[in-house]
Every structure is written in C-alpha cells, then in structure tokens.
Amino acid sequence: MSKLDEFWNALDSFITVQAAPILANLVLAILIFFIGKKIAKLLVSMSKKLLAKAKVDDVLIDFIGAIFYALLLLVVVIASLEKLGIETTSLVALIGAAGLAIGLALKDSLSNFASGVMLIVFRPFKTGDFIEAAGVSGIVENITIFNTMLRSGDNKEIIVPNSGVYSGTIVNYSAKPTRRVDMVFGIGYDDDIKLAKEILMNMMIEDERVLEEPGPRVVIASLGDNSINFSVKPWVNSGDYWPVLFDTQEKVLLAFREANISIPYPQMDVHIHKSE
DSSP: OOHHHHHHHHHHHHIIIIIHHHHHHHHHHHHHHHHHHHHHHHHHHHHHHHHHHTTOOHHHHHHHHHHHHHHHHHHHHHHHHHHTTOOOHHHHHHHHHHHHHHHHHTHHHHHHHHHHHHHHHHOSSOTTOEEEETTEEEEEEEEOSSEEEEEOTTSOEEEEEHHHHHTSOOEETTSSSEEEOOEEEEEOTTSOHHHHHHHHHHHHHHOTTBOSSSOOEEEEEEEOSSOEEEEEEOEEEGGGHHHHHHHHHHHHHHHHHHTTOOOOOOOOOOOOOOOO
C-alpha cells in the first residue's frame, strides 16, 4: 500500500471516528441553543400573559420576564456546552460564586429591588396619591423597581430609594375618600363663648363642602394661658381638605373681628411695684 493510500485511509478513519461525532455534536449544540432560545421566549411570553391576567403591575411583569428569560437562557447555554463535551460543573460553580460576589456588592440595590417588589405587589399607595414617607411628602408620580418618584408641592422631583419608603412609616393622605380637618381657634377669656361657638358652627353648616355625616364638631378643647381654645372638626372629601382648611381660617378671622371677638396671642403682663 502506497503512502498516499495510507494518508487517505488515515483521513477517512479520522473523519469517521473523531470528526463526524464532533461535527454532529456541534450541530446538535447549535440546534439546542436556537430551539431552546425560542422555547425560552415562548415560556416568558406565556408567563407574562398569565401575570397580566392576574393584574400584576406592568413594571413587575417586565422585570420578572427579564429574570425568567435570563435563567432559561443560562440553562440552554449550559445544555449546549455539555453537548459539546465541555465540563460545566466548574462553570456553574463559577457563576454561583460570581452571583454571590455581585449580590454582596449590590446589597443596597437588592434591598431597594426587594422593597420595590413589595410596594408593587401590596400597593400601600398608587400613582397620584399624596403620601408622606422616608421624611418627605409629595404626590406619587412613578413607582419603579428601585426608586419611588414624588412631586413636591412646589413642583420639585423627589427620588426616594424604595428601601427607605418600605422600611419606614407610610402616611397615605389619599387612601380614604374623606378626611377630617382639625382646626383650633382661640378667643379671649372676656369674650362671648356662646357667640363664638355659634359663629364657628354656623360657618361649618353653611359650607357646602363640609359633609353632613359625620357632622362637624365644635367643642372647647382646652383652657390655655391666654385663650379659650375651640376645636373645630369638620369632615370633607379628601380633595377639599386644603381649600376648606385655608378658607375657614380666613373666614373665622374676619367673622371674629366683625363680632368683636378677640383672637389672643401669647403675652406677658408685668406688674411694677414701687417701694417707698
């Protein structure tokens, strides 16, 4: 047998014994990757539809979909590499170690993410609500995975990390359809108590924004050092809270002046005794 025949026999043996299985595994690995990728997209799409039917927030749906797709794609890549004969045990361990390191480095961001998920799922407030949280107050404009955006009364944007919002006390002023306006007005000890009470009560009854049920209350709350303090507590629709508060204070001031009822302010009487 000539050397040329030996070469062709060796080449044929290599292709048959070694190259063919490698090529076949390469083709299968490519098929696994592309078919697995399509299946992953299909599963993510189905899961998003199920979450949408369950009325889960769109932000949370997109985030869960992205995480689910990344995990499925990781499984597909590992399966493809195994088909090529690559040892993936060490790769999985490396990915796990990298994930742990990233988690420790981004613990604050992960805390904000977890709090964002809780805010979106349990909904202590929604977009458009006026809230007080993390030491600031404003109208909720947007709730993202990591931050909550508020708009202050003077039109400033306030960005609050979700962990600060969820870990503290949240006061939602828009949660209930009605609110009670608590006001205190003082008169002098020499003024007509019955007249002052009548003026305050009539003012509440005549204001169309004040609800009939529960009805407004006008009572003497305390006897101060310089004044008799009336507590005025009307119930209004939440949207009328601030207008009623501001209007009532102005009306009370004008009505008391017209009725010659004084509104005391802190003062000190100094008595001087002459010694002879």
